[in-house]
Amino acid sequence: MKIGVVTFPGTLDDRDAQRAVRLAGGTPVPLWHADTNLHDVDAVVLPGGFSYGDYLRCGAIAAQAPVMQTIIEKANQGLPVLGICNGFQVLVESHLLPGGLIRNENQHFICRDQTLRVENTSTAWTNQFQLNEEIVIPLKNGEGGYIADAETLKRLEGENLITFRYVDVNPNGSMNDIAGLRNAKGNVVGLMPHPEHAVEAGFGPDMPEAMRSGVDGLKFFTSVIHSLVNA
Template identity: 85%
Template sequence: MKIGVVTFPGTLDDRDAARAVRLAGGEAVSLWHADTNLHKVDAVVLPGGFSYGDYLRCGAIAAQAPVMESIIKAAKGGLPVLGICNGFQVLVESHLLPGGLIRNEHQHFICRDQKLIVESNTTAWTNQFSLNEEITIPLKNGEGGYIATDETLKRLEGEGLITFRYKEVNPNGSMNDIAGLRNERGNVVGLMPHPEHAVEPGFGPDTKIAMRSGVDGLKFFTSVINSLVNA
């Protein structure tokens, strides 16, 4: 399966995302921000970083990039899209996911291994997880505070559109401890933590479970391949 990884000016984690795709058994395809051609990819990853220097608002300029015009159209047609950190910010700025992301409540950049609870395992990117499973993957952001109107929060909770919640520590003041979201169809998922940094034993968070140490993030990528194979 061909999974596109988008590079914007200022993207940092595109190579990590491409490696995660390959470790999961997929073929990583580089997509450039100025290109509208998605090269017949089967899914897309919007990786982390500081697209366009985070000018205006994080993800706001990237949401207007030529490649996003094609991705938005394809996502509305069912193309699986994963937004990680800055990619999540791009998804909300593109209105593929609701709400917004603002400066961390404590006003500082944070980098830590973060525990999450899986709230939805019926998406293209989470179907290899168990419901309510606890996972640990790295978190690194300065603008990760999720906000939404009361009406939107009520809809997210009522329709099961929250994919991940922070466990034990809410690191950035996100409303309702929200770490990640999905759309109604389940093909679009965004989250602030970085699964691409937890795909190899010994190179990710130590979960104290030998068979899982450092690899909780790999299931995001095996999930999408599984969903594509069984589509």
């Protein structure tokens, strides 16, 4: 399975996302922001970091990049796309997911191991989780406060599109504790925390069993491979 990982000017976690794809058994394919060609990939990851200085709004200029025009078109046809952190911001600015992300409520950049509840497992990126499973993956952002108007929130809750919710601590003031969302088809998922940093024992978050042993992020990538194999 070929999984594309986009690099924008300012992307930080593209190499980590490529490594996560590899550890899950896929073949990572680097994609370039200025290239409209997706090189026949079966899925796409929009990784975290920054893009175009995050000028105007985080993800706003990236959403206009040549590669995104192809990704938006294919995502609307069912191509699995995962947006992590800045990638989630790019997805909302591309209107592939609703709402917006604003500066954290307390104004601070936050970096912590974060517990999330998986509230929807019928997506390309979460089918290997158990419903309501609690997972721990790193969170690191300055602009992770999820907001949407009352009508959108009602629709997200009613149509069961909220895929991840913060547990114990709402680190950034996100409405309804929203950490991540899916689209109606379930091929597009975006979240602020970073699954690609929790894929290999020794390099993941601290867990009760052992330091840095957390690998809960790996299932995002095995999920997409599973959904592609069974497609």
